[in-house]
Ligand code: NDP
């Protein structure tokens with residue numbers, strides 16, 4: 001069994017150090033090491049370069065460092081028929097849960113409004129509404145969406161959710177499919193996007209979506225939180241909506257182009273909370289345990305819970 005690491009923009013050496021001991025005496029190669037590409041059984045990839053799969057003619061499985069696999073599925077050199085297993089574990093899920101809870105609470109408590117008042121030294125009292133009067137809508141009822149909803153339930157919000165197929169989530173009014181989208185949006189004050197980026201979801205956070213959100217319950221207007229992928233949002237529409245009051249505020253962790261361009265209007269909008277794609281980072285310690293387990297289970301012929309469905313796109 002041999003593993004090749006091909007991870008851009010993260011501490012690949014740190015991952016190699018952690019994976020090595022967990023895989024016993026089996027070799028873990030990095031791109032600059034000397035190895036025969038045809039001997040590689042597994043590749044662990046993130047933001048793969050154009051040559052990532054060149055010569056890997058005997059791959060058993062592709063392991064995705066990210067929970068999202070859009071950049072892998074878009075790769076021109078992706079070998080056909082090789083199973084793709086994505087990262088998904090309690091560490092990553094907990095990090096995303098915390099991000100969502102922090103951002104929802106911040107907006108419910110009108111954080112961007114009071115920070116703007118503070119900058120102006122302005123004392124104007126506006127009472128944040130009761131949690132019970134605020135509807136939080138989560139797009140994507142997968143691993144991350146369900147964990148976020150479970151945590152938000154503890155605050156008393158009215159919860160709604162939207163997914164591709166029908167999902168039953170305790171305590172959540174669920175909607176699905178194209179026909180469920182507008183009814184879902186019309187019930188939502190704070191929209192949390194935890195969708196994968198696919199052909200169907202690209203650009204879904206657009207002017208039409210923003211105008212369909214419920215108005216009149218959250219002072220200042222509805223809120224959008226995108227922690228999934230930048231290409232889910234039309235950034236020009238987002239900037240207009242934040243300026244003209246269609247949206248009261250937003251939290252954005254992911255962008256059409258990363259890093260976010262210096263001249264993006266979003267940087268300057270006081271009602272837009274920006275983080276640099278850190279909502280839930282894949283942790284090397286947890287990740288190494290996860291992927292060593294995946295390889296062990298794969299070799300033993302066990303079923304893979306986080307197998308990507310290439311046709312669905314996630
Ligand atoms: P899952 O695959 O577990 O869940 C995806 C959910 O989205 C499912 O409920 C699925 O519906 C729904 N969905 C997919 N396509 C559509 C569609 N066309 N219309 C409606 N719903 C749809 O993914 P995770 O929860 O693990 O992760 C979600 C995304 O979060 C990842 O793809 C990644 O891009 C992003 N992410 C971002 C991070 C960050 O740091 N910013 C970190 C980790 C992940 P159904 O239930 O019917 O299948």
Ligand code: OXD
Nearest residue numbers: 066067068280281282
């Ligand atoms: C992921 C990410 O998909 O970090 O896991 O964006």
